[in-house]
Amino acid sequence: MSETTIAIVGSGPIGSAYARVLLESLPDARVVMFEAGPQITERPGESVRNIADPDEKARARERSQGPQSGAFRDALGIPATAVVEGMFTARQGTHLFDFGGEGSAHASSFPAAAGATNVGGQGSHWTCAIPRPAFSEKLDFIDDDEWEDLVSTAEDLLHKQSAAFSDSPVGAAIRTLLDREFGAELPEGYGVSTLPVAGDPQPDGTMRWAGADTVLGPLIEPGTGTAARFELRDLHLVRRIAHDGTHVRGLVVEDLRTREESFVEADAVVVAADAFRSPQLLWASGIRPAPLGRYLTEHHVVISTVALDGERMSALVSDDELEAELARRATNPADPVAAVNRIPFSEPGHPYSAQIMYAENPPFPLDASHPAFENRWGYVNMGFGVRKFPRVEDGVTFSDDELDYRGLPNFTIDYSLDADEEREIAEATERLRRAGDALGTFIAEPRLLPFGSSLHFMGTMRAGTDAETSVADPYSRVWGFDNLVVGGNALIPTANTMNPTLTSVAIAVRGARHLAQELGARG
Numbered sequence: 001m002s003e004t005t006i007a008i009v010g011s012g013p014i015g016s017a018y019a020r021v022l023l024e025s026l027p028d029a030r031v032v033m034f035e036a037g038p039q040i041t042e043r044p045g046e047s048v049r050n051i052a053d054p055d056e057k058a059r060a061r062e063r064s065q066g067p068q069s070g071a072f073r074d075a076l077g078i079p080a081t082a083v084v085e086g087m088f089t090a091r092q093g094t095h096l097f098d099f100g101g102e103g104s105a106h107a108s109s110f111p112a113a114a115g116a117t118n119v120g121g122q123g124s125h126w127t128c129a130i131p132r133p134a135f136s137e138k139l140d141f142i143d144d145d146e147w148e149d150l151v152s153t154a155e156d157l158l159h160k161q162s163a164a165f166s167d168s169p170v171g172a173a174i175r176t177l178l179d180r181e182f183g184a185e186l187p188e189g190y191g192v193s194t195l196p197v198a199g200d201p202q203p204d205g206t207m208r209w210a211g212a213d214t215v216l217g218p219l220i221e222p223g224t225g226t227a228a229r230f231e232l233r234d235l236h237l238v239r240r241i242a243h244d245g246t247h248v249r250g251l252v253v254e255d256l257r258t259r260e261e262s263f264v265e266a267d268a269v270v271v272a273a274d275a276f277r278s279p280q281l282l283w284a285s286g287i288r289p290a291p292l293g294r295y296l297t298e299h300h301v302v303i304s305t306v307a308l309d310g311e312r313m314s315a316l317v318s319d320d321e322l323e324a325e326l327a328r329r330a331t332n333p334a335d336p337v338a339a340v341n342r343i344p345f346s347e348p349g350h351p352y353s354a355q356i357m358y359a360e361n362p363p364f365p366l367d368a369s370h371p372a373f374e375n376r377w378g379y380v381n382m383g384f385g386v387r388k389f390p391r392v393e394d395g396v397t398f399s400d401d402e403l404d405y406r407g408l409p410n411f412t413i414d415y416s417l418d419a420d421e422e423r424e425i426a427e428a429t430e431r432l433r434r435a436g437d438a439l440g441t442f443i444a445e446p447r448l449l450p451f452g453s454s455l456h457f458m459g460t461m462r463a464g465t466d467a468e469t470s471v472a473d474p475y476s477r478v479w480g481f482d483n484l485v486v487g488g489n490a491l492i493p494t495a496n497t498m499n500p501t502l503t504s505v506a507i508a509v510r511g512a513r514h515l516a517q518e519l520g521a522r523g
């Protein structure tokens with residue numbers, strides 16, 4: 001090989017952040033990115049929420065659902081009925097790991113665990129909320145100045161908007177009502193506010209939501225210098241990392257169109273294939289440090305839906321303002337979220353992350369006889385994120401005897417709560433009740449979603465300073481290897497209540513800068 005080649009496994013926001021930073025830092029390098037799923041949008045990695053045509057959007061989501069999509073689902077004999085209460089594919093565009101057919105993972109204690117298999121990964125289906133971690137959620141091995149630089153770079157890569165929908169009068173009224181209820185209990189700077197999101201506001205007031213395409217940026221603009229050095233191969237499943245125990249030589253890759261296997265030589269490998277499938281690939285490749293798959297966390301989610309109270313809302317929003325807001329939203333009926341508010345995590349008083357989404361319609365059909373049917377003021381969907389403390393007992397284990405539907409070592413997830421975690425869930429439910437009472441009338445009672453529903457899986461390849469309790473060093477290199485780097489939410493070692501992608505992109509920026517330095521020094 002004359003030039004430096006970096007192979008990346010997974011095309012979600014994290015693999016894309018690596019590709020972008022590496023190619024912009026190393027003028028002679030090339031990046032080859034392998035993605036097991038298909039390209040589902042014309043622009044690689046774009047959010048499916050930007051697709052206006054409902055049929056096209058549904059098709060893109062279906063094609064992302066790996067073993068739970070169309071013909072593949074039928075071939076595996078998976079029933080086309082609910083697997084977990086109220087859910088078939090967990091969320092549209094994703095597929096359950098424990099899907100119940102041949103080669104399904106075993107996750108009865110974490111039943112809603114799911115992934116997406118498509119160019120852009122889950123980043124083609126995400127809600128785009130990108131809050132910063134705070135207090136004990138932050139990583140203690142990165143100092144504040146460097147963190148500020150990393151997280152701002154990550155916000156730029158994701159096109160952060162802190163002001164999305166902030167001009168919505170209904171959104172502002174919701175904040176006022178919540179502030180009256182909670183404001184006095186919250187520390188300065190951590191009060192009721194708008195939720196930062198990733199995307200670009202359009203002149204008509206709608207959003208173009210960010211996906212991996214946003215992170216890749218110039219790499220997918222034909223004619224740019226970096227685009228010439230970037231190659232994305234969809235429907236290519238990475239089966240094994242070839243290595244000698246300390247140094248990686250390349251990847252064994254199967255082209256899923258032809259079923260042919262080939263070896264791709266690489267100077268460095270980045271694995272960003274989600275919090276279950278990345279450790280699975282390491283395990284399949286004989287890279288099995290003791291903490292691999294351990295310390296699994298998510299944030300538990302307590303949700304409910306409330307019909308906004310007309311009397312309280314009309315005291316804060318005029319009829320004209322409401323009509324103007326409804327007219328604006330009518331321009332984009334395919335994307336019904338209209339304002340996104342939050343109460344962020346703070347310690348010690350509010351160790352929860354609350355998201356309050358205003359929408360014109362409830363997320364489920366209401367009977368015409370329901371008092372809140374066609375509520376003129378609309379509805380809010382509320383979710384309180386509750387933390388899970390990392391424990392070595394919670395995690396994923398891999399089998400040497402049983403293969404999954406892709407022919408990789410099958411996995412089993414074991415997960416349980418302790419008394420402190422149960423208590424925080426109960427307290428969050430109580431606060432959700434207060435928030436709902438402050439805003440209107442419950443049309444869906446608060447309930448805890450099945451474990452795994454957050455889709456924010458962390459800890460299974462945690463980064464840290466101690467090889468006994470972490471898989472990766474502070475620069476995301478797998479301990480003991482000089483050119484194997486891992487990325488994704490799996491690296492987050494703390495107990496988090498917030499949406500983790502921004503943090504994972506920031507960690508990836510650090511890992512990519514360090515890898516670029518090392519590869520540059522090696523010439």
Ligand code: FAD
Nearest residue numbers: 010012013014036121122123127128129238273488499501
């Ligand atoms: P992914 O995006 O999961 O991408 C991994 C890719 O690796 C997949 O495409 C997969 O097919 C591929 N892959 C796996 N194994 C292999 C292999 N062996 N060979 C080749 N390719 C492989 N996060 C937030 O921060 N805020 C939110 O508001 C938010 N909302 C969400 C809403 C939904 C409905 C969903 C589904 C997710 C949401 N998330 C949110 C989570 C967010 O999407 C993820 O944190 C993010 O996509 C993780 O990026 P990633 O690149 O690490 O992994």
